[in-house]
Amino acid sequence: MPNWLMKSEPDELSVSALQRLGEARWDGVRNYQARNFLRKMQTDELFFFYHSSCPEPGIAGIGRISREAYPDPTALDPESHYYDPKATAENNPWSAVDVQCVEVFSRVIALSRLKTQSALEELALVKKGSRLSVMPVSEEQWLAVLTMR
Template sequence: MAYWLMKSEPSVFGIDHLIDRKVALWDGVRNYQARNFLRQMQKGDLAFFYHSNCEVPGIVGLMRIAKEGYPDPTQFDPEHKYFDPKSPADNPRWTGVDVEFVEKFSGTLSLADLKTLPELAELALVRKGNRLSLMPVSEEQWQVMLALCQRA
């Protein structure tokens, strides 16, 4: 099993949206490195749900990869904001995965708090200049963050 951190703006798609839907397509990723991470995800992998671009950015819950990578349908929809006219149907550029709600934490483990932990110094999220919308998390990092989330 692998571990991930996946970011979304709560005003666009937040943990409460996932609670309502139970399972949802994680779409709209238009960065090649992040896309490659999506292609590595396996059914059953776990991910932190991270709220970004909000008052208190941070980890708010857990989700599970419910369906491995498949072509993100939004790339083919000319009416959609994630439409990519250069993505060929026979070799799509962009990938999505289905995520399944697991748990909403009682509080947010904030980015500010994450940055104070020496155990997380190598986590891409806390390194200066990292803007990826999703990233792998080592098992050690996962255990540190999960313990803090469940204590909150």
């Protein structure tokens, strides 16, 4: 079963907020490669919940895919920050998934620390210039991160 890493700004959705909510829609992905990764996700697959664009970016917990990809409704909502005027109900190029919280880490595993791990040197997250919000994580990388918590 594949594992993933998904980024969210904590003021948009944090791992703690997801824990309180029980379930949430992961939407607003507007990169085709990241969208394609969303579309590959299957129910019960796990992902590292990464907090980005915040004082301490890093992996803050683990989530689970609770619903596979479906058309992202924010693309059709003119009031949404993620509105896409080219999207229609018949032709919506964007996808969302539903997620649940599995675990909130007691402390964030900082990006700076992740970058020091040789087992993670091929992880897209730690490569210069990588800005994908959704990415696959190999089994070796998954286990390496788990040992850091």
